[in-house]
Amino acid sequence: MSGKDGDARSDARSDISAILALVGEFGDKIEVLDDLRGDPSFRADGSIAKDFIRRLRDEFGFGVLSFLTAVDNYLDEPRFEVSYRLRSMEQNLDLRINVPAGGEDPAVDSVTDLFHAANWLEREVWDMFGVRFRDHPNLERILMWEGFEGHPLRKDYPLLGNTPGTPGHAGKGAKA
Amino acid sequence: MSTRVDIVLDRPDEQASEHQVLNMGPQHPSTHGVLRLVLELDGEIVVKCTPVVGYLHRGMEKLAESMTFHMFCPYTDRLDYLAPLANNVALSTAQEHLIGIEIPPRAQAIRVMCTEMSRISAHLLGLGAFAMDLGAMTVFLWCFREREKIYDLIEHLSGARFTTSFTRVGGVANDIPDGFLSELKAFIDQFPEQVASFEKMLSRNRIWVDRTKDIAVITREDAMSYALSGPNLRATGIEWDLRVNRPYLGYENYDFDIPVGTVGDCYDRYLCRIEELKESTKILQQVIQKMPAGPVNALDSKISLPEKSSVLKGMDELIHQFILVTEGQDAPVGESYFAAENPKGELGFYFRSRGGGYPDRMFIRAPSFVNLQILEKIAPGNYISDVVAILGSIDFVMGECDR
Numbered sequence: 001m002s003g004k005d006g007d008a009r010s011d012a013r014s015d016i017s018a019i020l021a022l023v024g025e026f027g028d029k030i031e032v033l034d035d036l037r038g039d040p041s042f043r044a045d046g047s048i049a050k051d052f053i054r055r056l057r058d059e060f061g062f063g064v065l066s067f068l069t070a071v072d073n074y075l076d077e078p079r080f081e082v083s084y085r086l087r088s089m090e091q092n093l094d095l096r097i098n099v100p101a102g103g104e105d106p107a108v109d110s111v112t113d114l115f116h117a118a119n120w121l122e123r124e125v126w127d128m129f130g131v132r133f134r135d136h137p138n139l140e141r142i143l144m145w146e147g148f149e150g151h152p153l154r155k156d157y158p159l160l161g162n163t164p165g166t167p168g169h170a171g172k173g174a175k176a
Numbered sequence: 177m178s179t180r181v182d183i184v185l186d187r188p189d190e191q192a193s194e195h196q197v198l199n200m201g202p203q204h205p206s207t208h209g210v211l212r213l214v215l216e217l218d219g220e221i222v223v224k225c226t227p228v229v230g231y232l233h234r235g236m237e238k239l240a241e242s243m244t245f246h247m248f249c250p251y252t253d254r255l256d257y258l259a260p261l262a263n264n265v266a267l268s269t270a271q272e273h274l275i276g277i278e279i280p281p282r283a284q285a286i287r288v289m290c291t292e293m294s295r296i297s298a299h300l301l302g303l304g305a306f307a308m309d310l311g312a313m314t315v316f317l318w319c320f321r322e323r324e325k326i327y328d329l330i331e332h333l334s335g336a337r338f339t340t341s342f343t344r345v346g347g348v349a350n351d352i353p354d355g356f357l358s359e360l361k362a363f364i365d366q367f368p369e370q371v372a373s374f375e376k377m378l379s380r381n382r383i384w385v386d387r388t389k390d391i392a393v394i395t396r397e398d399a400m401s402y403a404l405s406g407p408n409l410r411a412t413g414i415e416w417d418l419r420v421n422r423p424y425l426g427y428e429n430y431d432f433d434i435p436v437g438t439v440g441d442c443y444d445r446y447l448c449r450i451e452e453l454k455e456s457t458k459i460l461q462q463v464i465q466k467m468p469a470g471p472v473n474a475l476d477s478k479i480s481l482p483e484k485s486s487v488l489k490g491m492d493e494l495i496h497q498f499i500l501v502t503e504g505q506d507a508p509v510g511e512s513y514f515a516a517e518n519p520k521g522e523l524g525f526y527f528r529s530r531g532g533g534y535p536d537r538m539f540i541r542a543p544s545f546v547n548l549q550i551l552e553k554i555a556p557g558n559y560i561s562d563v564v565a566i567l568g569s570i571d572f573v574m575g576e577c578d579r
Contacts, residue, residue, distance in 0.1 A: 036510030117403035143230040
């Protein structure tokens with residue numbers, strides 16, 4: 001957390017200026033976020049997020065999608081935020097790109113054609129949050145079983161209780 | 177259950193009717209847990225492999241949202257249940273990264289020691305199970321004999337063999353017990369000899385080499401696109417280890433090498449794990465030599481639990497203990513991500529905090545979950561008996577995959 005990390009950070013800053021130039025091309029569609037721990041972070045509009053990620057991969061060497069996940073900002077709109085973490089191994093640099101998704105049918109573009117790793121991670125976000133990924137080859141549930149109703153990691157999904165149709169529950173009464 | 181098999185059969189491929197569908201798991205012993213594979217076979221050759229996961233899903237991320245930072249620590253014992261100590265360390269370090277504190281040097285050294293002991297024990301199981309799946313029973317028994325010694329050490333250190341829950345935000349649960357370091361030294365003094373005996377049994381064993389060499393080659397491009405991490409990534413020749421690339425817990429002060437492969441086949445993955453056993457031994461030796469003196473918990477009473485003896489006597493300590501246990505550490509508002517190099521790969525914790533002692537969202541970036549996706553890519557084209565070798569070489573744990 002000290003020493004070498006600090007050096008990596010200062011290298012990172014010079015690399016970021018090139019990325020910031022790219023961000024400028026997208027105008028007000030991308031916002032640079034002030035991050036708690038100094039990771040370079042952006043909030044990108046859903047319409048251009050995939051383009052942004054593609055250009056980061058092809059032109060800036062961010063060839064690894066470390067993970068993607070979602071956050072539920074319940075009662076706020078847009079309600080969901082899909083968070084991507086891209087990595088460049090050569091530059092030893094990670095970027096976070098948050099993409100808001102709101103409305104009745106929250107959806108963002110799938111990045112499975114850019115990164116194979118996105119396949120299961122996007123299925124997980126669909127399963128847990130009900131955020132759809134457009135053009136995903138196989139958008140099915142992954143951790144919950146087929147036929148399960150609801151999306152458990154949504155804030156309005158109860159923490160305790162008996163889901164109707166859940167197999168193997170002792171059934172001590174639902175607490176919704 | 178049958179629906180997924182139907183999906184495989186529904187392919188618009190006219191060949192599909194001649195292909196046989198074989199269900200492997202979730203109870204198959206060589207799937208190392210509850211992994212299920214739907215294999216589509218042309219004779220003995222796999223043409224399509226569909227992993228089905230989720231049988232061990234316990235909703236850990238949901239549970240974490242209603243827990244203080246300390247309360248979640250026991251759950252991490254059940255993530256990669258072959259390396260509970262390393263998971264504890266990764267979680268606590270991630271929480272400290274979010275809260276923004278440094279821990280004392282002695283606590284850092286103890287955590288490094290914990291991680292490397294876990295790495296040895298996890299690789300021993302991975303190696304032993306891999307070998308047993310391919311018929312080398314002796315290696316399995318030898319590996320388990322060594323693991324037993326590690327578990328004795330872990331029991332002495334933390335009081336539990338398996339479910340250790342040893343770390344705390346700001347440090348560790350207790351200091352190293354008397355005599356522990358000399359026991360650890362006795363273990364690592366005899367360990368290289370044992371590793372040499374594993375190598376003697378396998379590395380140039382004709383059967384072993386035939387079964388693993390050039391099987392399921394992973395290219396560098398695939399490794400990056402599938403976001404592999406850990407020994408599976410390094411076996412493809414990419415030199416990437418978070419302990420070196422992004423040193424945490426003072427890893428920059430230890431002298432060790434990152435073993436990398438050349439081809440990326442099952443044999444390379446085996447070799448990488450064998451070499452990592454030796455590197456971890458080297459790190460442990462240095463930890464014993466350098467173990468700094470001092471406290472094992474951060475001296476910030478808003479972060480780490482006070483000494484139990486002083487809680488019983490002092491009012492301030494009692495208040496701090498009460499607040500920390502009931503409300504938890506006050507985390508700042510924002511996002512943070514910290515990843516540790518665990519035996520299976522990059523175990524990361526992504527936090528979204530709205531302040532207070534409970535995370536608004538906690539995502540566990542589980543290496544096994546991400547690594548397993550590559551099965552769809554590498555299993556087709558191999559004989560069905562090689563699927564067992566591939567599973568053994570990927571070395572995954574379903575507790576972590578399904579969370």
